[in-house]
Amino acid sequence: MATLFSSPPFLSHPLTRTLHFSSSSQTPPPNPPSQPPCPKLSTSSEQQPPAAASVAVGEPKPPKLVTTVETTDWIASSLTRRFGLGAGLAWAAFLAIGVISEQIKTRIEVSEQEANTRDVEKQEEVVLPNGLRYYELKVGGGASPRNGDLVVIHLKGRIQGNDQVFIDTFDRDQKPLALIIGSRPYSKGMCEGVEYILRSIKAGGKRRVIVPPNLGFGQNGADLGSGVQIPPSAMLEYIVEINKVSIAPA
Numbered sequence: 001m002a003t004l005f006s007s008p009p010f011l012s013h014p015l016t017r018t019l020h021f022s023s024s025s026q027t028p029p030p031n032p033p034s035q036p037p038c039p040k041l042s043t044s045s046e047q048q049p050p051a052a053a054s055v056a057v058g059e060p061k062p063p064k065l066v067t068t069v070e071t072t073d074w075i076a077s078s079l080t081r082r083f084g085l086g087a088g089l090a091w092a093a094f095l096a097i098g099v100i101s102e103q104i105k106t107r108i109e110v111s112e113q114e115a116n117t118r119d120v121e122k123q124e125e126v127v128l129p130n131g132l133r134y135y136e137l138k139v140g141g142g143a144s145p146r147n148g149d150l151v152v153i154h155l156k157g158r159i160q161g162n163d164q165v166f167i168d169t170f171d172r173d174q175k176p177l178a179l180i181i182g183s184r185p186y187s188k189g190m191c192e193g194v195e196y197i198l199r200s201i202k203a204g205g206k207r208r209v210i211v212p213p214n215l216g217f218g219q220n221g222a223d224l225g226s227g228v229q230i231p232p233s234a235m236l237e238y239i240v241e242i243n244k245v246s247i248a249p250a
Contacts, residue, residue: 116141117204132193133210142203143245147182150248151198153240157189160210160235166228170239180248188224191216194238206241 123135145151154176156168167189169176179187181198193215201207213219213233222230230236 123208130196130215131212132196132215134197135208136205137208137239138204138206138241140202140205140242142242144200144202145181145198145242145245148248149181150178150246151181151242152176152178152244153198153242155189155194155241156239157194158237159230160237164228166224166230170241176243191236193236194240197238197240198242201240201242203242203245206239209238209240211236211238 117138117140119138120136123137125133125135127133154169156165156170158165168174177187177190179190181195186192186195191211193211194209196215197207197209212235216234216236217230219232221232221234224230
């Protein structure tokens with residue numbers, strides 16, 4: 001019995017030794033967790049994306065500069081790239097000369113219009129086949145408007161019989177009318193008879209026109225607003241003067 005009770009302590013020592021030996025054999029592995037290089041590499045790698053992001057933010061700027069240069073004048077820029085700066089400057093000078101020549105041409109036309117415009121000493125009635133009647137007050141020296149042209153006119157209209165004036169741009173407080181020949185609907189106070197007469201008046205010219213109802217506002221009349229009413233089948237009398245005729249903007 002003594003041997004049996006004494007054996008366990010004898011056996012317990014080797015067990016403790018083996019456990020101690022196993023613990024002593026595992027002492028080298030604890031070194032890897034204490035290695036500091038790994039977090040340093042991770043921190044250095046984490047610092048690189050901001051640098052790449054800053055480069056990405058800065059890279060789109062050059063293309064914007066290129067597009068702004070090309071949009072100014074693609075012909076001048078292409079000539080400059082292919083033939084040098086002199087070619088681009090020559091093209092810019094060509095455009096400038098074109099603008100100046102167009103301004104000179106306009107001034108010449110205006111001066112010729114004013115020189116050739118004259119008052120009519122004896123006013124005579126002219127009756128057209130469609131029923132329009134007009135009196136020449138001033139013969140213009142410019143060009144006559146064609147379909148699609150932009151025309152700037154002064155216009156005064158009244159109803160025959162009651163002398164009610166429904167439009168008057170000759171007044172200093174009023175601005176002239178600008179309209180395109182052939183466009184619809186008509187401007188306020190305009191009618192088919194006035195547009196028909198405009199096609200035969202030269203710029204600077206002036207006429208007194210009698211418009212029948214079929215070329216005016218018809219059998220129903222019209223409401224021009226602001227309390228102005230054109231009665232049915234009204235005969236209309238206009239004073240029409242063309243100030244300017246030009247090509248309509250695209």
